[in-house]
Amino acid sequence: MSFEKRKVSLTFQLGAGDFGAAGQDTITLDGLRCSVNVVHDGIQFARADVQVWGMSLDLMNKLTVTQKFFFEQRPYNSLRISAGGAVCFSGGIMEAWADGRQQPDVMFHVSAASGLVDLSQTIPPTSYNGAVDAGTVVLQIASQIGYGFENGGVNATLNTPYKPGSPKSQIEAICRDVDCNWTVDDVAKVVAIWPKNGARAGEAIPINVETGLVGYPAFTQGGLQFSTLYRPDIDYGRLVRVTTPFSAANGQWTVRALAHRLESNVPNGQWFTDIETSYLDSQA
Template identity: 35%
Template sequence: MSPDPVAPFTQKALEVSFGVASGGFGAGGTDTVTLSGLRCHAQVTNAGLPGGSTLSLRVGGMALSMMNRLSVLSAMPAADAPQQQMQACGNTVTLRATHDGGMVTVFRGVVVGAFIDFTTAPDVAFIVTASSLAGLQVQPLPPGGYCGAVSVETVLSDIAAQCGLGLVTHGLGGVMIHDYYGWGCARDRIERIRHAAGIVITIEDNTLTAWGRDLAGDDTATPPVISAATGMLGYPAYNQDGVSFRTLFRPDITYLSPVRIQAAPAVQGDVPMASDGVWAPYLIAHQLESEVPDGAWFTHVAATRTGNPAMGG
């Protein structure tokens, strides 16, 4: 279902929630804190594996004690690195944004790095980078395998269950691998399966989603419409690889879920624009700013024709 045209003069807000694996905040030992009404610059990108969903965040106006508590030191002596990285990867961050009168989750993942930026003082800011894959990278799983042929969906289901992830599959029926043996961390296992089976995988919002090579989906819902009336800015850029376009913030655009571009009004007898039609987004980047004059509130998308062979390798 297409959203109504976005009102140009509405207050945009970002809400950031941090979770700490141990220690908690303050005397009460609370392990989560939610910040709102602060000056934020956020970039959320989802391009599927191997990169996953990532967050680059800059927050102004936080208390120094809070920034110190949330800081993560990534450079450390080699002897201490494994334990410290394991603890750091337990810290989580969730970003929510206003949309259609409510709040929607734009990103949920594990903190990779977090530090205070004093170089712009007195405009001191807290800098955070996070990934949907970081926790899987340090999550060991017991080794194990299957004799003979086994469906990729079965293997992914076992891994997802061990990692506490939801699983959604599209077009994996009949995709098999043989004499599979898994070892190492969860992320490495998923990557090896992706390469071996030639499939496409994304991990976002604690859900593992996989497609067969034809990128066929099972969703029968009407694709979201991308047009000037629904917030598209300018015209799509079109080439032999697909299209790219920019629109006002659209959280309903998701990885490889079809969208319909209507770049020009339909006029009887006119030749449709080459960019019109149904496309599958393979790169989605949300650029969001709150409590900033003329702040950004955009979604950038690159997409390929539906039914194209899977990208990547």
């Protein structure tokens, strides 16, 4: 992979205010030295930790987010990360601040999480009289926030459901009732559900040396661990098909955790995706 392809773009959007350029609330930073770690482990939605160097003092001040911002109930700023021409993260910023302890090498740190902005909107309670398909209810909630819906095989019925609260609270309650997995994809703007012992909808993604597999998989109690060159097409809950000289590792596996490790404008910088898979629904 060439150095040119190892380019990370950071797009910030203010929840309130502007950058002073005719009301512009969005700015994209290209070509700066940065380190990015995007993690999605199923415990929470995708999270991003970013360190970037070379920003102006004015811009760092404008983008700073500390705990007092939430006490003041300010709307979330947003971050979108594109690496190698593909978006790998989109979400709300939880905190952002400058670290000048190593001057003149000043670093700006950002922590962000998906699901913070759209899934915290205020929507009416969702209710039905009688029996209704769980997927139909999740689809209705997703539609209210402008998201698509993906059902990976959940076939369950709710009886006279009444779900108040935020979109996240409502969907969580439904998936708890029918005992299924779910996630939100802020990049594709999709809410996805799938059975506990299954995977998200879609074809299995090939994992082998030709597609970027680095070394060999390691076996765990729950499945496999392996690394590939950066793969933005792989996400939590997706099905992957592994092909290696280790025959026991070959077959289909469900992604239960992944992390993108990316560095731009760093000599010999990282450009990898670390993946953990589950034996659940593994097939030869």
